[in-house]
Amino acid sequence: MKNTQIILAKRPVGVPGPEHFARREVDVGSPAEGQVLVRITHWSVDPAMRGWANDVPNYAPPVALGDPMRAFAVGDVLASKHPAYAEGDVVEGLLGWQTHALVEGAAIARKVTETDLPRTYALGILGLNGTTAYFGLTESCAAKPGDTVVVSSAAGAVGSAVGQIATILGCRTVGIAGGAEKKRQCLEEFGFDAAIDYKAEDVAEAIATHCPDGVDCYFDNTCGPISDAVMTRLAQGARITICGTAAVTEWDPIPMGPRVHRQLLIARARMQGFLIFDYKDRLHEARAALAGWLREGRLTVREHVLDGPDAAMDAIGMLYRGENMGKLIVAV
Amino acid sequence: MKNTQIILAKRPVGVPGPEHFARREVDVGSPAEGQVLVRITHWSVDPAMRGWANDVPNYAPPVALGDPMRAFAVGDVLASKHPAYAEGDVVEGLLGWQTHALVEGAAIARKVTETDLPRTYALGILGLNGTTAYFGLTESCAAKPGDTVVVSSAAGAVGSAVGQIATILGCRTVGIAGGAEKKRQCLEEFGFDAAIDYKAEDVAEAIATHCPDGVDCYFDNTCGPISDAVMTRLAQGARITICGTAAVTEWDPIPMGPRVHRQLLIARARMQGFLIFDYKDRLHEARAALAGWLREGRLTVREHVLDGPDAAMDAIGMLYRGENMGKLIVAV
Numbered sequence: 001m002k003n004t005q006i007i008l009a010k011r012p013v014g015v016p017g018p019e020h021f022a023r024r025e026v027d028v029g030s031p032a033e034g035q036v037l038v039r040i041t042h043w044s045v046d047p048a049m050r051g052w053a054n055d056v057p058n059y060a061p062p063v064a065l066g067d068p069m070r071a072f073a074v075g076d077v078l079a080s081k082h083p084a085y086a087e088g089d090v091v092e093g094l095l096g097w098q099t100h101a102l103v104e105g106a107a108i109a110r111k112v113t114e115t116d117l118p119r120t121y122a123l124g125i126l127g128l129n130g131t132t133a134y135f136g137l138t139e140s141c142a143a144k145p146g147d148t149v150v151v152s153s154a155a156g157a158v159g160s161a162v163g164q165i166a167t168i169l170g171c172r173t174v175g176i177a178g179g180a181e182k183k184r185q186c187l188e189e190f191g192f193d194a195a196i197d198y199k200a201e202d203v204a205e206a207i208a209t210h211c212p213d214g215v216d217c218y219f220d221n222t223c224g225p226i227s228d229a230v231m232t233r234l235a236q237g238a239r240i241t242i243c244g245t246a247a248v249t250e251w252d253p254i255p256m257g258p259r260v261h262r263q264l265l266i267a268r269a270r271m272q273g274f275l276i277f278d279y280k281d282r283l284h285e286a287r288a289a290l291a292g293w294l295r296e297g298r299l300t301v302r303e304h305v306l307d308g309p310d311a312a313m314d315a316i317g318m319l320y321r322g323e324n325m326g327k328l329i330v331a332v
Numbered sequence: 333m334k335n336t337q338i339i340l341a342k343r344p345v346g347v348p349g350p351e352h353f354a355r356r357e358v359d360v361g362s363p364a365e366g367q368v369l370v371r372i373t374h375w376s377v378d379p380a381m382r383g384w385a386n387d388v389p390n391y392a393p394p395v396a397l398g399d400p401m402r403a404f405a406v407g408d409v410l411a412s413k414h415p416a417y418a419e420g421d422v423v424e425g426l427l428g429w430q431t432h433a434l435v436e437g438a439a440i441a442r443k444v445t446e447t448d449l450p451r452t453y454a455l456g457i458l459g460l461n462g463t464t465a466y467f468g469l470t471e472s473c474a475a476k477p478g479d480t481v482v483v484s485s486a487a488g489a490v491g492s493a494v495g496q497i498a499t500i501l502g503c504r505t506v507g508i509a510g511g512a513e514k515k516r517q518c519l520e521e522f523g524f525d526a527a528i529d530y531k532a533e534d535v536a537e538a539i540a541t542h543c544p545d546g547v548d549c550y551f552d553n554t555c556g557p558i559s560d561a562v563m564t565r566l567a568q569g570a571r572i573t574i575c576g577t578a579a580v581t582e583w584d585p586i587p588m589g590p591r592v593h594r595q596l597l598i599a600r601a602r603m604q605g606f607l608i609f610d611y612k613d614r615l616h617e618a619r620a621a622l623a624g625w626l627r628e629g630r631l632t633v634r635e636h637v638l639d640g641p642d643a644a645m646d647a648i649g650m651l652y653r654g655e656n657m658g659k660l661i662v663a664v
Contacts, residue, residue, distance in 0.1 A: 220593070223591065223593045223594075227593070242593050242596050242597045243597075244597075245593050245594055245597065248591065248593075248594070251594045254590040254591060254594070254595075255590070255591050256588045256589065256590060256591065257588065257589070257590075257591040258586040258587070258588060258589075259555065259580070259586060259587050259588065259589040260592065260603075261552070261555045261559070261574050261577050261580075261603075261605075262555075262577055262580070262583045262586070263586075263605075264574050264603060264604060264605040265574045265575075265576075265577065265605035265606070265607070266605065267605060268604070268605045268606065268607055268610060269604065269605055270602050270603065270604035270605075271592075271593075271596060271602065271603045271604070272596060272600070272601065272602035272603070272604075273593075273595075273596040273597035273598065273599060273600045273601055273602075274597070274600065275597070275600055278600060
């Protein structure tokens, strides 16, 4: 039995492309005591992988050259010598871009118990993306019924979940996305009350139109000019969650932008950084709520599934070029 | 009996100076039903007055030309036809730069009950400055024992109180002030663990030296380059309170500065605007704590008292030029 891997072959500068990866076949071993063998069916593609491919530690150490690319993945247990897992279990974790993972039990993040739902949800709406949206909105943004919630990257895996959860919580939602098709998605698929195409509209003017009483919560996935525009329309007591900074590609040296201090002071607003890793002991709360809403048909999930291992090689690039329409996944 | 007033004679651009004020004597009336006549003994000089003198509403409407300059003041009740106040009471409120205030009872903020302490404290450590320091530090910064607390304008009326309260709470304190004499005050009079003279030292380097484990709380009275330097040294979970922006003189258009988003994200830090008016129903809590510490000799207050009404005309300028050494007050 062969294990097909996509390995990091060359250290990228900026966004990794096909030239930085290679395909390799190795033998699949069998589990020693405490180990589990997983046949992986789906790989996740996430913005954080860009950092992992670089040579400097980010939230995690860099991936070593020659190793399978670090990635969240879901699959079936083929064989187990670990008491927590049995053959046939569906499991999820940082199992990497490979078809077979022979790992210590501790390397598995969890057993996927929502087996009535598509297993790919474990990588998106029930994984990093959905739980980030849930706690970022409910805890960091402290969204409450009646709030006006603005979301950037609103058609993305996190942003689309933020908008829908906000609607469920009784908020008014305004999504900001790039392009007419993503704007349509925001309105028709994800149910935002209003949407702004930042490539075609003046964001500050559009925010003024759609948020006449100001912005109570801003879930910021982009930083940059979009955020600068939203900041001019804060309501008293606004909460801004900084979840990502996708629009700013270089942070060394720190780029200049409009100072936020006076806007925060006048609105008595708060701006804070959010990372889902700080909620690792509470992920089950978010998953339970999200799975409930999925079963009730109150959450729409859009997935963009690439076919086969080789498609992974340019997948991170697709994400950064905004070419994906929904949660990006590789079916292996 | 004559009432001596310092009136706003001319609308200032920028910081008001002597040319914007005039002295006027008018007759003192006597209280009608519900009114109180106060003989004022001390006027406060506060940064917020700069905004009140301008033609645009800030937190309060502008002072009308020809009116006594709006200011906090303390004095003795000479006559009262209001049930809450009696002759001989010491009272405080926005009574203006005048020697006599004939006002509705509702215009008085409170009866000063800490009559064992200097009455000028009602304008500073037991007034706007001390209560701002107290809630800004305990609520907005959520300072806790063991935290490293950095304060800008550390020798000022708010900053010196922040540093001392933080010490009482069991924090390690680092004050940033301008000049050798203010640095000495921070260390010797206000008991900061370390102090930085931003005019003579590299603030980022000095913060690195004095805060080896990073900054847990930053009480920001300045904005500008000092704040930019502190932001490079945030500890995980840092809390930044924006209380004032004294170092930035012009906010239209919004000036550029280093983007704070990535620093907040990596440290999962929060930055928030603070205004004491939001705590108006809880001021008694702060006053009780502060008066207790004053009586125990645990708080040092430095006042800079100017002599006579005419000295008020350039007092706001003194404040903005950093010429005052302690809470600026006019004895009338």
